[in-house]
Amino acid sequence: MRGADYTVSGDQLTLTASALTRLVGNRAYGVNATLHARFSAGVPWRIDVVTYDPPVLSNATGNTTSFAVPTQFRGDQLATMEARYADGSNxxxxxxxxFKEFDVAFAPDYTGNRITLTDTFFGAVDDGTRVTLTFHFWSGTTVTYHITRSGGSVTGVTASATRMG
Known part of the structure; x- marks a missing residue:
């Protein structure tokens, strides 16, 4: 309800603290509510109210045909992934x-708590050279992870997370 739950000033929509408290409920990770902003023209905007903490990645070993980064998404969702060698080259x-292609080089598995790197990705990764992966999440958080391919084997180790906003 306008005034009690939100205000509009120019192009800025502001939700009240009490409305947000009601919308997030028990603050479980993920989407707690979906709002629809309606305008005088065009389609309504969908606004998801999300509770999250920075994702946590864990060390892993595997091979070039089935490597997955154990991931606690903690309510966040993966937007994209970057891959670079130590010298800065892609x-x-x-x-x-x-930036690597979603569902071709990598794919999140939210129910399986992992991010899979594909054999297509590893087919274009130099053997014996460390690759720095930067996972970008929709919250603005980025998480850095290092992988090294040695023949058909892959080792992954955690690096750091940076929370934006």
Missing amino acids: AGPHDWTS
Whole structure:
């Protein structure tokens, strides 16, 4: 209800603290509520109210045909992934960009608590060279992870997380 739950000033929508408290409920990770902002023209905007903490990645070993980074998403969702070698050059397929193709080079598995790196990705990664992966999440958080391919084996180790905003 306008005034009690939100205000609009120019192009800024502000939700009241009491409305947000009601919308997030028990603050379980993930989407707690979905709002729809309606305008005089065009389609309504969908606004998800999300509770999250920075994702946590864990060390892993595997091979180039089935490697997964154990991931506690903690309510956040993966937006994209970058891959670079130590010298700053781009790693993986489509080496003209550091950003890798979603569902081709990598894919999140939210129910399985992991991010899978594909054999397509490893097919374009130099053997014996460390690759720095930067996972970008929709919250603005980035998490850095290091992988090294040695023949058909892969080792992954955690690096750091940076929370934005």
